Amino acid sequence: MHTVLVMSGGSLVGANVLATLSNRRSALRLVAMNSAADEATLHDYDEVWLTPETDHSVEFAARFADVVSATNPDLIVPTRDTDVAWLASYQQGGPQRRHKLLCGAVRIANAMLDKLDSAGLARELDLPFAETVGCADHQRLRELAKRHGFPLIAKPRDGFASRGVRVLVRVEQLESLSERDDYVIQEYLGDHARVAAHLVSEQTEGIALFHSLEEIKVSLQANIDPNGNVTSSIATRNTMVSGKSVSVSRENAIDAQALALRCAGAFAVAGWRGPINIQCQRGPDGQLKIFEFNGRFTGATSARRWLGHDEVGETLRDWLGWQPSGDWHHFADTVIRRSVDTIVNEEMRSVLKEELHWLRS
Numbered sequence: 001m002h003t004v005l006v007m008s009g010g011s012l013v014g015a016n017v018l019a020t021l022s023n024r025r026s027a028l029r030l031v032a033m034n035s036a037a038d039e040a041t042l043h044d045y046d047e048v049w050l051t052p053e054t055d056h057s058v059e060f061a062a063r064f065a066d067v068v069s070a071t072n073p074d075l076i077v078p079t080r081d082t083d084v085a086w087l088a089s090y091q092q093g094g095p096q097r098r099h100k101l102l103c104g105a106v107r108i109a110n111a112m113l114d115k116l117d118s119a120g121l122a123r124e125l126d127l128p129f130a131e132t133v134g135c136a137d138h139q140r141l142r143e144l145a146k147r148h149g150f151p152l153i154a155k156p157r158d159g160f161a162s163r164g165v166r167v168l169v170r171v172e173q174l175e176s177l178s179e180r181d182d183y184v185i186q187e188y189l190g191d192h193a194r195v196a197a198h199l200v201s202e203q204t205e206g207i208a209l210f211h212s213l214e215e216i217k218v219s220l221q222a223n224i225d226p227n228g229n230v231t232s233s234i235a236t237r238n239t240m241v242s243g244k245s246v247s248v249s250r251e252n253a254i255d256a257q258a259l260a261l262r263c264a265g266a267f268a269v270a271g272w273r274g275p276i277n278i279q280c281q282r283g284p285d286g287q288l289k290i291f292e293f294n295g296r297f298t299g300a301t302s303a304r305r306w307l308g309h310d311e312v313g314e315t316l317r318d319w320l321g322w323q324p325s326g327d328w329h330h331f332a333d334t335v336i337r338r339s340v341d342t343i344v345n346e347e348m349r350s351v352l353k354e355e356l357h358w359l360r361s
Contacts, residue, residue, distance in 0.1 A: 002320050003029045005073035007087070008054065010039025013079035016301035018044050020312040024324040028316075031071050033064070037352035040342035047071065048348070050356040054082045056089075064090075075100045075319050077297075084295050085109040100226070100319050103295060105271030112294050114157050115184045122290060125266040128259075130189055130283075130291045136181040145174060148187040151195045157182055167195060167213060189281040189289055190215050214240035218256050218288060219248075220278040221304060222264035223311055225318040230268055233260040234309040238300060248303040249334040256280070259288055267295075274319075275311060303335040 006014050009032025018041060032045040035053045042048045049067045052060045078084040088109035091101050103109060111117040122129035133140045154177055156164040168174050177183050195213060217240050222233035235256035238245035263278045272295060279292040301311060308331040316322040351358045
């Protein structure tokens, strides 16, 4: 029996981990940490601990230590970028921390939290990253705008899930962000004509209540084992709407598959271990460029299993020697993603709020 501790287990990524293991848990004990008691998927774990939000506070560190001491996990899995960075920092505590941690070098984990640092790390690793400039660098901002023209895209340095992201179409908009050191500007990798058409539509027909300028995103996912070997990789085409992928299919283009292996190899050499996800898009010239990366499973992990890429199972095999019960033979070509209603277990929530710990009877 292997004990796996999932940080932020009630998150979307945590739900994906559960989904990929749903019919093959006979040799696994799944334990979750979570900062909220009312996430419906928590009831699918064998044990749940209520904790503060993942941060560098003394309170979180103490609670984490208590949970690890009580559960004695064989592997600790982060599901959010803040979990990844915290776990990488915790790993520096020394070899006495014998529990296996699904993360790598702390400098890489920290770069994943900051888009300007991400761009710098990509340059260091010689990977094709979208040109990215911090808003405080006025000279480089002007050069970026001159080189690429409009539209450009503005992103919070530490943002996620497309929150706070803006498409800039005029010099005045760029200038308004020029003093925001918490923002970066990137070249726009999407269809420029589509943005122009949207602007014309707004002028003639009014502002749509809901709209999305997202297109096809190419997502690269790979596994790096504890010894630094790249054990698997996959490239997918994700159709995006409002920051979420609504369909996922395999990307068979040779350059995408090659870039997945190239990125995974570069991160492995730099000291990363565990899952690595690279978000890309084809620019106007058709070339793939990276705009974001993270070191964890993602919201499309379950979809990728349906496509034949069992990243959670392979990770447990690589890190724990775990062998799943039963084989997986059904592979799809395309996965359509839909929301599913799930009830909250009121008894579990009550126990968690009162005792900060729930154990399946």
